[in-house]
Amino acid sequence: MSDHRTHRLLRPETLTALGIAAAAFAFLYPTSTLRPISALLPAVMLVGLIILSLLLLIADQRKASAGEETEPMSKSPGRVAGAFLLILGYALATDLIGFYPSTAITIPLVAWLFGYRNPLGLAVATLVVVGAIWLIFDYGMSQDFPAGRLWQE
Amino acid sequence: MAISVLVPFTFGLEPLVALGLMAGIYNGAMYGGAIPAVLLRIPGTPAAVATTFDGYPMAQKGEGGFALQVAVVSSSIGGIASAFALMLLAPPLSKVTLLFGPSEVFWVAVFGLASIIFLLGGNPVKGLISACFGVFVSVAGSDPIYGNDRYTFGQLELLDGVNIVILLVGLYALPPVIDLLETPLKTDGVNSSKLGTEPIWRALPRMYRFWKTWIRSSIIGIWIGILPGAGGSMAAFMSYNEARRASKTPDTWGNGEPEGVAAAETANNADTASALIPALTLGIPGTAVAAVMLGGLLVHGLQPGPMLFRDNPDVVFGFMWQFLFGAILLVLLGGALATNSFARLLNLPRPLLGSVIIVLMLIGVYSIHGRMFDVYLMLGFGAIGWVMDKLKFPLPPVVLGLILGGFAEENLRLALRIGRGDWLVLFSNTTSLVLVALTVAVVVGPMIKRRIQGAKREEATS
Numbered sequence: 358m359s360d361h362r363t364h365r366l367l368r369p370e371t372l373t374a375l376g377i378a379a380a381a382f383a384f385l386y387p388t389s390t391l392r393p394i395s396a397l398l399p400a401v402m403l404v405g406l407i408i409l410s411l412l413l414l415i416a417d418q419r420k421a422s423a424g425e426e427t428e429p430m431s432k433s434p435g436r437v438a439g440a441f442l443l444i445l446g447y448a449l450a451t452d453l454i455g456f457y458p459s460t461a462i463t464i465p466l467v468a469w470l471f472g473y474r475n476p477l478g479l480a481v482a483t484l485v486v487v488g489a490i491w492l493i494f495d496y497g498m499s500q501d502f503p504a505g506r507l508w509q510e
Numbered sequence: 511m512a513i514s515v516l517v518p519f520t521f522g523l524e525p526l527v528a529l530g531l532m533a534g535i536y537n538g539a540m541y542g543g544a545i546p547a548v549l550l551r552i553p554g555t556p557a558a559v560a561t562t563f564d565g566y567p568m569a570q571k572g573e574g575g576f577a578l579q580v581a582v583v584s585s586s587i588g589g590i591a592s593a594f595a596l597m598l599l600a601p602p603l604s605k606v607t608l609l610f611g612p613s614e615v616f617w618v619a620v621f622g623l624a625s626i627i628f629l630l631g632g633n634p635v636k637g638l639i640s641a642c643f644g645v646f647v648s649v650a651g652s653d654p655i656y657g658n659d660r661y662t663f664g665q666l667e668l669l670d671g672v673n674i675v676i677l678l679v680g681l682y683a684l685p686p687v688i689d690l691l692e693t694p695l696k697t698d699g700v701n702s703s704k705l706g707t708e709p710i711w712r713a714l715p716r717m718y719r720f721w722k723t724w725i726r727s728s729i730i731g732i733w734i735g736i737l738p739g740a741g742g743s744m745a746a747f748m749s750y751n752e753a754r755r756a757s758k759t760p761d762t763w764g765n766g767e768p769e770g771v772a773a774a775e776t777a778n779n780a781d782t783a784s785a786l787i788p789a790l791t792l793g794i795p796g797t798a799v800a801a802v803m804l805g806g807l808l809v810h811g812l813q814p815g816p817m818l819f820r821d822n823p824d825v826v827f828g829f830m831w832q833f834l835f836g837a838i839l840l841v842l843l844g845g846a847l848a849t850n851s852f853a854r855l856l857n858l859p860r861p862l863l864g865s866v867i868i869v870l871m872l873i874g875v876y877s878i879h880g881r882m883f884d885v886y887l888m889l890g891f892g893a894i895g896w897v898m899d900k901l902k903f904p905l906p907p908v909v910l911g912l913i914l915g916g917f918a919e920e921n922l923r924l925a926l927r928i929g930r931g932d933w934l935v936l937f938s939n940t941t942s943l944v945l946v947a948l949t950v951a952v953v954v955g956p957m958i959k960r961r962i963q964g965a966k967r968e969e970a971t972s
Contacts, residue, residue, distance in 0.1 A: 430900040471861035
């Protein structure tokens with residue numbers, strides 16, 4: 358019985374509804390410090406989000422009671438989590454060691470980890486992409502890229 | 511995704527050049543969706559699903575090249591018809607909307623949001639959550655009247671609010687990249703490497719028999735485009751069904767009938783420019799892509815709505831002509847140059863493609879203000895967008911909420927100032943009342959329709 362309840366609460370829509378309600382509730386507090394007219398729109402939206410997320414929660418729990426199965430959000434959660442972490446890692450690396458080094462590492466790394474394992478193809482693709490970026494954005498459009506906090510400090 | 515990734519790169523361009531680039535991408539992408547649809551049975555855009563029905567069987571029979579030529583000619587015809595509709599219908603409509611005051615503009619914004627939520631179909635609760643989220647994001651930054659901070663959390667980067675491009679790239683570009691990396695799909699490169707297209711002028715005489723389909727599908731596409739919430743896929747499906755119904759040989763459809771490709775591709779391109787009619791005149795986009803295009807207008811300081819035609823006629827009318835020329839150019843470029851090359855691009859490994867798009871996203875977002883804060887914010891929106899995408903929350907209401915939220919608030923507060931705080935000012939004239947009635951109709955209409963359909967179904971089962 359308890360196992361069944363745990364599953365009901367772990368349904369993706371239920372978790373999302375609870376998350377929306379909690380976030381909206383947390384964001385509601387700062388509206389008390391605003392002028393009433395300035396707080397009007399955000400407060401209405403947040404209260405709306407709380408009510409709507411509760412409706413979503415009830416609807417999803419009804420489906421659970423009726424024995425309706427939920428589809429998993431991802432067929433391979435590991436790959437999705439890995440992709441997100443790599444993208445975040447790329448952003449952090451860009452901030453830390455600069456755009457060009459992190460891009461030269463990220464392109465072959467992401468492609469290699471996600472199944473493309475041709476060393477020559479990876480080397481050529483990295484060279485072409487980094488070279489094209491330098492030519493178009495850096496040289497052609499004078500676009501500045503992060504140099505990396507590590508080297509600046 | 512293509513337009514959302516592209517928008518940041520248009521910053522340095524003149525508004526007209528930037529909008530022309532977006533119009534070209536929009537037209538091209540609608541046709542481009544047909545290439546993988548025909549060759550791999552994977553629609554490049556949702557609007558190209560109907561193209562797979564007959565396009566892929568044609569490719570299997572060795573007629574992939576002809577299928578793509580039918581697609582490009584039909585796309586071009588649909589695009590030209592749509593551009594003419596935009597040119598003919600938008601200017602008179604804008605003259606009417608110029609008469610609107612703050613309370614009417616507020617109701618237009620409410621109507622726009624309501625229509626995109628309720629006419630999109632699916633789950634209205636999810637649509638409303640998306641819209642509330644978008645409007646809530648729009649309030650971050652300085653208050654438009656008093657200037658005090660709202661939800662900036664001490665971050666100077668948020669004082670001007672959330673830039674729409676950050677939201678667009680996060681919501682629309684990141685989830686498809688994650689999908690690209692999630693499924694290591696092995697594509698069938700046979701069709702794309704053995705395309706064997708003949709020159710388009712030699713193929714044209716075989717297409718003349720589609721003229722009725724081209725006219726019918728153009729009308730369907732334009733009509734669906736103008737309707738807020740409908741989109742290219744609905745236009746393509748409706749047009750395909752109508753063409754099949756009118757065909758003398760409906761049995762051949764689904765087995766490689768080129769007219770099926772013509773019907774679907776004409777309609778999904780006829781919906782492109784026409785979706786911008788409500789977008790340019792009222793600030794209400796007809797499709798999700800039109801919502802992204804609205805974001806592109808805002809990036810260049812052009813506020814969609816009635817004032818756009820009065821304040822920036824050169825840009826608006828230039829934009830319309832670019833749509834027309836883009837549609838004509840589609841035959842020349844898409845027919846001869848691009849089709850063969852892009853068909854071979856389908857053989858590129860997906861992980862490599864994914865990693866390159868990630869780099870382009872970072873460059874695009876970083877180049878807005880030259881700060882990493884925006885990149886982190888984009889990643890946050892990307893994570894939210896991925897969850898929304900998987901749980902089938904519609905994304906266009908978020909974009910529209912961000913666009914219309916500030917617009918609605920500013921006009922509401924102006925109207926209240928004019929009415930000295932009396933809320934009845936919002937209902938004080940006929941136009942406002944008509945807009946309120948339209949909003950109610952848009953909200954209640956689909957509910958009544960669903961009830962009637964449910965009752966009919968119950969009757970049929972009993």
